[in-house]
Amino acid sequence: MTVRTRFAPSPTGYLHIGGVRTALFSWLQARKLNGRFVLRIEDTDRERSTQEAVDAILEGLDWLGLDYDEGPYYQTQNSDRYQEVIDQLLAAGQAYRCYCSREELEAMREQAMARGEKPKYDGRCRDREDTPPGVHPVIRFRSPEAGQTVVDDRIQGRVVYDNSELDDLIIARSDNTPTYNLTVVVDDLDMKITDVIRGDDHLNNTPRQMNIMTALGHEPPRYAHVPLILGPDGKRLSKRHGATNVLQYRDAGYLPQALLNYLVRLGWAHGDQEVFALDEMIHKFDISDVNKSAARFDTEKLNWLNQHYLKNTAPAELVRPLEAQLRALGVDPGNGPDLGRLAEVQRERCETLKAMAAASRVFFEEFEDYDAKAVDKHMGADARPVLEYLHGQLAQLSDWRQETLHGVIKASAEALELKMGKVAQPLRVALCGTAVSPSIDATLELLGQNRTLDRITRAINHIRE
Numbered sequence: 223m224t225v226r227t228r229f230a231p232s233p234t235g236y237l238h239i240g241g242v243r244t245a246l247f248s249w250l251q252a253r254k255l256n257g258r259f260v261l262r263i264e265d266t267d268r269e270r271s272t273q274e275a276v277d278a279i280l281e282g283l284d285w286l287g288l289d290y291d292e293g294p295y296y297q298t299q300n301s302d303r304y305q306e307v308i309d310q311l312l313a314a315g316q317a318y319r320c321y322c323s324r325e326e327l328e329a330m331r332e333q334a335m336a337r338g339e340k341p342k343y344d345g346r347c348r349d350r351e352d353t354p355p356g357v358h359p360v361i362r363f364r365s366p367e368a369g370q371t372v373v374d375d376r377i378q379g380r381v382v383y384d385n386s387e388l389d390d391l392i393i394a395r396s397d398n399t400p401t402y403n404l405t406v407v408v409d410d411l412d413m414k415i416t417d418v419i420r421g422d423d424h425l426n427n428t429p430r431q432m433n434i435m436t437a438l439g440h441e442p443p444r445y446a447h448v449p450l451i452l453g454p455d456g457k458r459l460s461k462r463h464g465a466t467n468v469l470q471y472r473d474a475g476y477l478p479q480a481l482l483n484y485l486v487r488l489g490w491a492h493g494d495q496e497v498f499a500l501d502e503m504i505h506k507f508d509i510s511d512v513n514k515s516a517a518r519f520d521t522e523k524l525n526w527l528n529q530h531y532l533k534n535t536a537p538a539e540l541v542r543p544l545e546a547q548l549r550a551l552g553v554d555p556g557n558g559p560d561l562g563r564l565a566e567v568q569r570e571r572c573e574t575l576k577a578m579a580a581a582s583r584v585f586f587e588e589f590e591d592y593d594a595k596a597v598d599k600h601m602g603a604d605a606r607p608v609l610e611y612l613h614g615q616l617a618q619l620s621d622w623r624q625e626t627l628h629g630v631i632k633a634s635a636e637a638l639e640l641k642m643g644k645v646a647q648p649l650r651v652a653l654c655g656t657a658v659s660p661s662i663d664a665t666l667e668l669l670g671q672n673r674t675l676d677r678i679t680r681a682i683n684h685i686r687e
Contacts, residue, residue: 223482225257227417229290230406232264233275236467237521239420239459240451243485247448249288250486250507260413266405267518268298282468286478289501297405305399307408307438308361308393309496316437316577317393319359320347320603340633342389356399361394363404363434372431376446378422383429383457396519401465401495403427415443418512422447441554446509449489449516459519475547475576477535482526488517495528497530533570540565540575547579559668566665585668589655592684597658605648606685611638612649622671628663653683 227248231241252259263279265271279296284404312315320343322330331341342384348364373381393404400408410418410431418425425447432442454465460466470479483498490497490513492506532540541561548555555561564582572578581587592601635645646662653674659665 224427225252225255225417226415227419228250228260228262228415230262231279233272233279233281234267236275236281237279238258238466243469243488244420244448245288246482246485247509250503251417251509261290262295263407264297266297268351278467278469285472287483304408315363317361318348318364320362320427321354321357321359322347345390345547358395358396360389360392363393365390365433370433370518373428373445376444377512377514378447388430397530403430407431410443411440418443419446422621448512449514451488452516454518458662472526475574476528477531480531484527489513531572537562537566539663543575547575551579553583564668567660582655594658596651600647600657601651601685608638608645608648608683609652609678613675617675624663624667631662653677
């Protein structure tokens with residue numbers, strides 16, 4: 223039997239971190255077992271579903287590299303099939319029309335609560351024969367009244383539901399549109415899904431869906447309900463904790479492989495290993511090893527992982543995302559150094575590509591002002607002869623490589639009988655406006671000879687004035 227998993231987001235909102243982790247776990251399970259990963263867009267909520275959200279879901283999965291083998295399928299294109307199944311259930315007596323008004327349902331709920339019982343539909347239309355005029359009925363599934371439904375969940379363990387606690391859920395609204403619990407069953411059956419991996423907020427739906435599947439003569443798939451992700455405050459992760467769209471992590475300068483590595487470790491572990499290449503994730507991941515308790519999102523750890531990947535990714539692979547970050551800042555990437563070399567120099571100091579781009583503006587455009595504290599400390603009157611000497615030495619160079627530049631700075635310090643810091647720091651402030659930059663020889667190389675000499679001249683004039 224070929225393992226078939228699916229990711230089935232609803233386009234009523236963007237693809238969020240919890241959804242990405244669910245998609246990742248489903249994708250890994252399929253890849254590990256040489257199965258098929260199916261993408262299904264559950265867009266039956268026509269009022270709240272948007273094409274913008276659909277596009278964001280597809281773009282997010284593409285950015286992350288979570289490729290799907292089939293799809294995307296859209297539930298709105300499957301209406302005839304849902305109606306066929308509804309008619310089948312009605313004909314078999316496994317579903318019935320319910321004519322209860324909203325007022326009747328509310329009274330039913332209040333009476334049950336007054337008796338100290340769980341509020342649920344009491345089945346009064348199960349065997350109803352009359353057809354009230356002018357009423358558009360809903361259609362309810364006839365749930366089994368006795369026995370138990372057992373969910374052998376691969377994460378949560380064995381979960382038992384008394385069928386007497388499960389009411390006759392609505393499978394079609396009064397306007398004939400099918401409900402979630404009906405459409406998801408039909409799709410999972412028709413798509414031959416063997417493994418359903420989803421958030422544990424769907425766990426209570428599972429016995430109802432299993433009963434519909436059984437009524438249709440099919441064995442339910444295997445289920446694994448992934449616990450929620452909590453924010454640092456221990457509450458459910460939401461927009462108050464930050465990004466609500468996975469693409470915001472791309473825009474914030476995270477690498478997709480870093481985000482996937484971080485998410486796979488939220489609730490799953492393989493010994494003490496923290497860093498996983500994608501092929502390692504596929505080889506070592508097993509959905510049964512996911513912890514049933516909720517995990518907390520830790521931005522500091524994500525930042526640590528992202529910097530690890532920045533340090534260990536070939537600089538050439540960082541060029542395009544770094545270019546995008548520079549453009550987002552209004553910086554022309556063509557007006558400065560080679561981006562691969564820039565990434566190589568800056569990645570030891572930056573946790574994200576966005577931070578790298580911000581720290582690199584000085585290599586592409588002029589800075590407006592010097593940092594006052596840096597000027598007071600490193601660019602007083604005694605720095606002027608140092609900068610004048612350096613200007614003379616650097617102007618003569620025909621070889622503008624880091625190694626050569628390092629030799630010039632070192633030789634200048636010796637000639638001026640100064641420690642390296644007394645030469646490098648005034649030069650750094652002159653070139654960058656602050657006392658913080660990559661190594662001074664790398665900074666010189668990245669700026670280029672003309673820009674370097676112009677900025678030293680500017681600094682000398684600033685001291686003179």
